[in-house]
Amino acid sequence: MIRFDTVTKVYDRKTRPALDKISLEIDRGEFAFLVGSSGSGKSTFLRLVLKEDRATGGAVYVAGQNVANISSWRVPKLRRGIGVVFQDFRLLPQKTVFANVAFAMQVIGKNRSVIRETVPEVLKTVGLEGKENRLPHELSGGEQQRVAIARAVVNKPGILLADEPTGNLDPDTSLGIMKVLDKINQNGTTVVMATHDDDIVNQYRKRVVELRNGVIVRDEARALYTSMIPKVAPGTVDSDGQDAYPAEQESGK
Numbered sequence: 015m016i017r018f019d020t021v022t023k024v025y026d027r028k029t030r031p032a033l034d035k036i037s038l039e040i041d042r043g044e045f046a047f048l049v050g051s052s053g054s055g056k057s058t059f060l061r062l063v064l065k066e067d068r069a070t071g072g073a074v075y076v077a078g079q080n081v082a083n084i085s086s087w088r089v090p091k092l093r094r095g096i097g098v099v100f101q102d103f104r105l106l107p108q109k110t111v112f113a114n115v116a117f118a119m120q121v122i123g124k125n126r127s128v129i130r131e132t133v134p135e136v137l138k139t140v141g142l143e144g145k146e147n148r149l150p151h152e153l154s155g156g157e158q159q160r161v162a163i164a165r166a167v168v169n170k171p172g173i174l175l176a177d178e179p180t181g182n183l184d185p186d187t188s189l190g191i192m193k194v195l196d197k198i199n200q201n202g203t204t205v206v207m208a209t210h211d212d213d214i215v216n217q218y219r220k221r222v223v224e225l226r227n228g229v230i231v232r233d234e235a236r237a238l239y240t241s242m243i244p245k246v247a248p249g250t251v252d253s254d255g256q257d258a259y260p261a262e263q264e265s266g267k
């Protein structure tokens with residue numbers, strides 16, 4: 015569904031690449047967490063999938079198509095197949111919950127009867143029944159994120175990209191959002207979620223792709239936020255002078 019073939023992204027020739035020859039494949043229907051410290055390249059990865067930026071080297075394939083070969087007038091069609099959710103929700107503040115979600119269907123020309131039928135269904139999926147007429151400021155952060163997810167999936171995209179969707183939410187609310195994303199994945203959508211939320215990653219034990227300085231340093235199935243596998247024997251010291259297997263890793267953190 016998404017394939018990166020030795021992809022490099024250089025924003026500024028004076029600094030190191032944001033992504034450095036990364037190769038990876040995410041299959042249809044998979045759920046992958048993208049983890050790594052700030053600046054490790056997670057958002058750059060997501061932007062390249064959306065063709066919001068161009069790779070400096072290598073090739074990005076989405077649904078079998080090299081995005082470099084998609085002409086600018088066909089980019090909206092590519093993006094229609096990809097839902098996106100951000101940390102800051104990005105709702106239209108003057109529009110109701112219903113209108114925020116309906117808007118995503120109107121812009122691609124869906125007719126009113128389809129919209130009237132589909133929007134309540136998707137609001138139910140994300141747990142917002144009965145809140146159709148509220149404005150964003152009348153909702154909690156978690157509810158606003160549910161609206162954003164509803165809007166991202168209402169046109170049934172094959173892929174959902176979530177860039178730190180729980181970054182502004184408390185742990186319980188975050189878990190509720192994660193349940194919604196998991197449900198959407200179980201309905202067949204491929205989900206890639208960039209996150210710093212170690213509790214969620216550790217609870218769900220899904221594929222974890224870890225970036226460090228633009229390089230994939232770990233790609234593990236049913237994984238934890240931080241790898242349990244010591245790089246060297248416990249008690250020894252890593253080349254960077256850190257304890258290679260600190261005690262907090264043993265507790266699964």
Ligand SMILES: Nc1ncnc2c1ncn2[C@@H]1O[C@H](COP(=O)(O)OP(=O)(O)OP(=O)(O)O)[C@@H](O)[C@H]1O
Binds near residue numbers: 026031053056059
């Ligand atoms: N538009 C840009 N112009 C120049 N450099 C950029 C640009 N966007 C990102 N970078 C640089 O590329 C690197 C990767 O950034 P990116 O935003 O992909 O990281 P991230 O893992 O998403 O970080 P965070 O967790 O803070 O969102 C960083 O060094 C960043 O400074």
